[in-house]
Amino acid sequence: MEHAELYAQSNSNQYKDNEKILQEYKNKLNWVENEQILDIGCGTGNTTVDLILPIIPKSASLTGIDISKDMIKFAQKTYKNDKLRFTTLDIAADNVTEILGNETFNKIFSFYCLHWIPDQRKAAENIWKLLKTGGMALIVFIAKSSLFSLYKWLSEQPKWKEYMLDVNNYASYQDVQNPCEIYSELLHATGFKVIECYEKETSVNARTIKELEKALKAVNPFINRMPIDIQGEYMNCLMNKILDHNLVKTNESEPQNISYIKPNQLLITYCQKIS
Numbered sequence: 001m002e003h004a005e006l007y008a009q010s011n012s013n014q015y016k017d018n019e020k021i022l023q024e025y026k027n028k029l030n031w032v033e034n035e036q037i038l039d040i041g042c043g044t045g046n047t048t049v050d051l052i053l054p055i056i057p058k059s060a061s062l063t064g065i066d067i068s069k070d071m072i073k074f075a076q077k078t079y080k081n082d083k084l085r086f087t088t089l090d091i092a093a094d095n096v097t098e099i100l101g102n103e104t105f106n107k108i109f110s111f112y113c114l115h116w117i118p119d120q121r122k123a124a125e126n127i128w129k130l131l132k133t134g135g136m137a138l139i140v141f142i143a144k145s146s147l148f149s150l151y152k153w154l155s156e157q158p159k160w161k162e163y164m165l166d167v168n169n170y171a172s173y174q175d176v177q178n179p180c181e182i183y184s185e186l187l188h189a190t191g192f193k194v195i196e197c198y199e200k201e202t203s204v205n206a207r208t209i210k211e212l213e214k215a216l217k218a219v220n221p222f223i224n225r226m227p228i229d230i231q232g233e234y235m236n237c238l239m240n241k242i243l244d245h246n247l248v249k250t251n252e253s254e255p256q257n258i259s260y261i262k263p264n265q266l267l268i269t270y271c272q273k274i275s
């Protein structure tokens with residue numbers, strides 16, 4: 001995902017979900033002084049700075065990491081604060097601890113990121129390595145989404161196939177019956193105590209189809225691989241399929257031009273490193 005400017009303009013759905021979840025957990029997190037806190041997949045940094053920073057103790061330090069250089073550059077340019085650090089890092093890499101100077105963290109957050117990671121085991125192991133013993137992690141990602149089914153369909157179309165060869169590497173829990181159970185098992189096996197794990201439906205709201213298209217383009221991992229002159233056609237193809245499948249509807253309780261896509265299934269996990 002290398003669309004920092006676009007994501008910054010169109011992440012209000014993720015932001016609202018993150019805000020609600022942090023409100024729910026902020027008093028459960030047992031804050032102490034001088035904590036080190038990490039946000040994995042921080043993107044443009046607005047959840048890190050506008051939502052996480054205000055709820056942590058004043059003495060805490062906060063690090064945001066993201067695989068995308070573009071996102072990190074955007075976050076560094078936009079937010080300057082002594083307590084903050086933004087670093088480019090793949091959470092599924094072999095040497096995560098060394099890259100962060102062998103620092104370990106009291107709390108780890110991750111919002112809307114881990115569904116992009118093919119090696120779920122490696123990501124869980126790295127989160128474990130980066131946490132101090134007794135440290136807590138709040139992990140939120142998309143377990144299932146109608147959008148991932150559409151990506152699969154697009155990846156079978158001759159025109160888009162070559163750009164989407166790794167489509168099955170994403171969204172590891174899309175075809176799993178009980179994502180909570182499977183993810184909790186993985187975390188247990190890694191050395192975590194799972195305190196809470198539940199699924200929650202969330203929709204993508206937009207005022208217009210164009211606005212929805214922009215929000216979907218901002219999180220599309222395939223489009224940047226395509227020549228610029230066919231990217232518009234690719235998005236048209238995706239949006240037409242969304243309309244054909246009746247995934248966008250007018251929301252009667254909202255002003256006239258509000259639409260929404262069928263719900264994503266978020267997986268919300270709160271866990272502790274115990275060994």
Ligand SMILES: C[S@@+](CC[C@H](N)C(=O)[O-])C[C@H]1O[C@@H](n2cnc3c(N)ncnc32)[C@H](O)[C@@H]1O
Pocket residue numbers: 001011014015018040041042043044047065066067068071089090091092110111112113116117219
């Ligand atoms: C949809 S954005 C979420 C950003 C922010 N957490 C939020 O909730 O608005 C997902 C972010 O995860 C990042 N990401 C994807 N794979 C990653 C990986 N392996 N390691 C670190 N970050 C990753 C992407 O670059 C992107 O910035």
